[in-house]
Amino acid sequence: MVEFITMAPTSGDGEFVGVPNPNSKPVESWTGTDESAERLPTLDYIKAIAQAAEEGGFSSLLLPTGTGCLDSVTVAAMLTSYTETLKFLFAVRPGFTAPATFAKQFATIDYWSNGRALINIVTGGSPVELAKDGDFLDHDTRYRRTHEFITVLKKLFEGETFDYEGEFYTLKNAELFPKPASVPAIYFGGASEVGKEVATDVSDVYMMWGETLENIKLRIDEMKKRAADKNRELSYSVSFQVVLGDTEEEAWDNANRLLSKSGANLLEKKGELTAKGDSDGVKRLHQLMESGKENNFRIGPNLWAGLTQVLSGNSIALVGTPEQVADRVVEFVELGFDKVLLRGFPHLETIKQIGASVIPRVKAKLAKQVIYK
Numbered sequence: 001m002v003e004f005i006t007m008a009p010t011s012g013d014g015e016f017v018g019v020p021n022p023n024s025k026p027v028e029s030w031t032g033t034d035e036s037a038e039r040l041p042t043l044d045y046i047k048a049i050a051q052a053a054e055e056g057g058f059s060s061l062l063l064p065t066g067t068g069c070l071d072s073v074t075v076a077a078m079l080t081s082y083t084e085t086l087k088f089l090f091a092v093r094p095g096f097t098a099p100a101t102f103a104k105q106f107a108t109i110d111y112w113s114n115g116r117a118l119i120n121i122v123t124g125g126s127p128v129e130l131a132k133d134g135d136f137l138d139h140d141t142r143y144r145r146t147h148e149f150i151t152v153l154k155k156l157f158e159g160e161t162f163d164y165e166g167e168f169y170t171l172k173n174a175e176l177f178p179k180p181a182s183v184p185a186i187y188f189g190g191a192s193e194v195g196k197e198v199a200t201d202v203s204d205v206y207m208m209w210g211e212t213l214e215n216i217k218l219r220i221d222e223m224k225k226r227a228a229d230k231n232r233e234l235s236y237s238v239s240f241q242v243v244l245g246d247t248e249e250e251a252w253d254n255a256n257r258l259l260s261k262s263g264a265n266l267l268e269k270k271g272e273l274t275a276k277g278d279s280d281g282v283k284r285l286h287q288l289m290e291s292g293k294e295n296n297f298r299i300g301p302n303l304w305a306g307l308t309q310v311l312s313g314n315s316i317a318l319v320g321t322p323e324q325v326a327d328r329v330v331e332f333v334e335l336g337f338d339k340v341l342l343r344g345f346p347h348l349e350t351i352k353q354i355g356a357s358v359i360p361r362v363k364a365k366l367a368k369q370v371i372y373k
Contacts, residue, residue: 002333002366004359005089005237005341006351007062007314008049008079010070012037013347018262018310039346041070043078049348050079054086056355062341065091065122067132073105080113089118089187094149095135095142099169103156103176111178120187120207121150123195125279126312143194144168150186150202157183187237191219191281200226203234205339209281210240210316211288212300213331220336237339238332241307241317244344244353248302248320255304255319256296258345262310282312289315302328314341322353326361333366 014037039045053061061079063072072090079088088109092102110117123146124130125139137145145168152169155162156176164171188199189207199206206223208216220236227234243258245251289308292299297306302320318325329340342358344350 002329002337002362003059003339004057004354004362005060005062005239005339006049006053006058006354007064007341007343007347008041008046008075009039009343009347010041010046010064010072010075011066011068012039012041013045013345014038015258015346016261017258017307017345045348046070046075047079047082049351050083050086052348052351052355054083056351057359058086058351058355060087060089060118062120063088063090065093067129073102073109076117077109077112080109080116083116085116087116087118088113089120091120091122093122093124093130093133093135094146095124095130095137096133099149099152100156100171100174100176103153106184107157107176107178107180110180110184115181117180117184118187119153119184121146121203123190123198125282139192140194143190143192143198146188147198147202150188150198153186154183154202185235189281191279191284195280196223196226199223200230200232200234205235205237207237207239207341209285209314210238210303210318210332211284212303213335215284215288216332217335224336235339236337237341238337239314239341239343241311241315242325242342242344242350242354242358243304243317243319244322244325244350244357246321248324251319251321251324255306255317259306259309279312285312285315314343317344318342322357322361325358326365329358329362330365330369333362 050061063075065072072092076088076090106117106119123142148166148168152164152171156174157180159179161173161175164174185204187205187207188203190196190199208219216238223234243251243255245254285308288299289297289305292305297304299305302318302324304317304319307317308315318328333340342354
């Protein structure tokens with residue numbers, strides 16, 4: 001059965017995306033929000049997000065990383081006290097934390113939460129943003145470091161005492177306390193050639209941003225073959241924004257409303273950041289957005305690339321009634337995805353809507369397929 005993931009907006013949230021504010025710093029992260037967000041990422045708000053996700057049938061909450069986000073490890077540690085079953089998929093960038101240090105942080109949270117910690121390794125795709133934290137490695141070198149980072153993590157989690165001598169990390173008599181009850185799955189995404197190699201070498205869950213059904217089918221088929229060639233089998237996750245309405249017309253009105261206060265300067269800024277970045281995934285979504293300009297950014301049935309004008313990363317949206325969105329999710333699950341990340345603006349209300357009206361429909365449709373097979 002499919003698992004549902006959502007995301008905590010730890011950079012801020014609101015009813016509109018890309019709202020200009022002359023008193024704030026320029027938006028330079030992938031989140032589309034900043035310190036002037038309508039809803040700040042306070043403990044009370046992020047706690048409400050986590051509790052809504054748990055109540056709505058989501059298995060995991062992604063805690064993002066980036067210069068515009070709160071620290072994911074700290075957030076995860078706080079939220080475990082306010083939830084009972086929800087797992088926390090907290091993102092970490094290899095450039096800023098040594099693998100042994102991160103393994104200790106992870107293992108501590110996992111221990112105190114009774115095994116509710118998960119790992120999302122994020123290599124990073126914006127040199128401008130990465131430079132703010134002192135990371136100046138080029139694209140392919142960053143992915144080599146990611147490969148090593150995951151390799152060391154797994155050895156630590158497996159309970160070995162070991163020496164390691166690599167290009168980026170050297171450890172002597174390394175070991176981990178406390179040890180997780182089981183070796184955690186590594187969630188990872190990368191659309192470039194080197195990213196795919198890292199994924200099929202050492203990751204366990206390959207994460208993709210949503211695209212058209214045709215594009216995604218080609219990508220997941222390719223990754224399955226790459227993994228099989230290495231005698232490995234991965235799990236797959238796909239991510240979408242969600243915009244709902246009681247009717248399809250209302251859903252599209254709601255989608256357009258999200259961008260109704262976006263400033264032209266922000267649209268231009270997003271284009272500049274995409275050009276300066278070296279993320280293949282971001283460029284793929286930008287091309288989809290450009291291809292849909294003449295049709296109000298509609299790129300397929302209930303698929304919209306409008307948010308890609310102001311957001312990087314996960315920006316393709318499923319737009320429609322709960323029944324239509326559930327149908328589209330089922331189509332992607334049928335391609336081989338056993339994990340689906342769904343989020344939207346504002347996150348709290350959207351997570352509640354998805355939990356009440358989309359997740360039950362998807363589960364019912366999939367259960368019916370099993371019965372009639």
